[in-house]
Amino acid sequence: MITALLADDESHALSLLELLLHQTGDVKVIGRCGNGIEAIAEIARLKPDVAFLDIEMPGMNGLEVAERLGSAACDTQVVFVTAYDRYAVSAFENDALDYLLKPLEVDRLNRTVGRVKRAVARRKSESPEPASTSAIAADNPPAGLQVQLLGEIQVSVEGKGRLKWRTSKEKELFAYLAVHYGSRIHRDVLLDELWPDEHYQKAKVYLHTCVSYLRRDFRQMGMEDAVIYEDEKYSLAPQLERSDYREFVAAAAGLLQTGGNNAEQLERTVNLYSGRLFRSEDYQWADDEIRHTEAAIEAQLLRLTQLYEEQRDYGRMIAAGRRLLQHSPYNEEAYRTLMKAYAGSGKHDEVYRVYEEMERRLDELQIQASDMTLSLYEGLRVRKRG
Structure with missing residues (x-):
């Protein structure tokens, strides 16, 4: 039997979900929470197989909880529970095993439980990767990785071609994080800069969607954990910070230190500028x-x-x-x-x-x-x- 934690700010929704999960005969609910902050703490303490997270919760919503779990390399699977329509929720699938739409349907819930059972069984049967190997993979970029910000925004990996942006906002989020290399950007700063005219809660959904797209797209390019999330702040993985823009800025700083009197050094620097x-x-x-x-x-x-x-x-x-x-x-x-x-x-x-x-x-x-x-x-x- 798999263990589950439920998080929703509406108590009647928690009770209904717990009842329906109990009726499947495959799920034991070991914890209930009314907000995202409490859910983070309870998941760390109880270590459930799956967390059913309502997307709309005060303080920290289900999307942010999922991001924190992903950053902490947590083994708990995530299922979103939401009133969003199918078009909107499809963007969340990347950071969750599945999603359920309100009002809950028994058949759909049963299919979700089946997916959770298979995922938990698969995880338990797989041997964990040695920490040293994971660390090496995280530090070493894919062969032929190139990040271009001067001129057109492009990311390419030798043998895998060029990354194709799903949306203009995914591209813009990457550009913002890349040009602010070495910095961890608070979520609210990103919301103000990229979605200044949107309602706060809706802007958070858009941000999470773009982060999900970036993670998925870079995973297909051979990179895990392309976007790092910690303490409500975002940054790119170090290997993605190595762009032509960063190289140009570093070379320009070197010119200032030397006085800019070396023609060869100047030539090398101006040749880095491609637009x-x-x-x-x-x-x-x-x-x-x-x-x-x-x-x-x-x-x-x-x-x-x-x-x-x-x-x-x-x-x-x-x-x-x-x-x-x-x-x-x-x-x-x-x-x-x-x-x-x-x-x-x-x-x-x-x-x-x-x-x-x-x-x-x-x-x-x-x-x-x-x-x-x-x-x-x-x-x-x-x-x-x-």
Whole structure:
């Protein structure tokens, strides 16, 4: 006979479920709780085979209880009991063995009990994996794992292809956790940032759904426990924090420490930049990260052109200047850099073309070139005539 704990804030619902489970002849109810916090404590104390959790409970709902159980590597199976419709509840299946819809149906309950019995029997027959092996698997990412945040958001594993996002919010949740690598983000912060206009309880359901999707999708890519939940805070597994964005930020920090006077180091850093952070997305919460990243690449390219100018390497100066213009097409300093580079390489006709290109761009903003730019252009023209 399997043992069960029931959690629901409605006492009559608890009594009805306990009665129906007793009538199956396969379940012994060893505990009842009226809220999620109490359920966590009782599950840890009683260690039941299965916990029947109502989704809607005050304080900590059934979804959060399931997350805590999953983070604690608990052997207790979870069955959700809910009034949500089938479309909504399908998202919860990943973190639960089964679900029951209110009002309860005897036939459906019997099928659920059958699933629980098979799952419990299977668990008891399997030998536990050695802790050392589990630890190694958790620390080592799948071969060929790549996380891209600069440009398009992509996750791929060699031999398994690219992860396909189920919903835009799953993708956004991953992006938020990935860009805040090394931090454990409180649940309420995520709710405010990703679902600011939703009712609190509904937003918690949406968050749990996205977490479930992420865990399932990364499990299919060969990664267990991709999303870590502890003390109402979320983070990605360490191996998922190794993104192109993190590498770029680390390299940019290294440049600041060394003064940014090494052309090779600058080249390596700017080559890490493959596009604007979250290029195709409009994440308002990412504005600061995007602005800082854009300012960093702009400063690095500009410094690179200055170093090439000092070395009189005008070919590379032109290439870096063109890349700077692609990144920042209204940057007057980028145009001045290019004009100097073409003049230094003897391509004076290109100086004129760059100046015309700048005028067209600035006309779009209905502004005129600065005196500094005009003075430089006139000086280069005089040098050409001379």
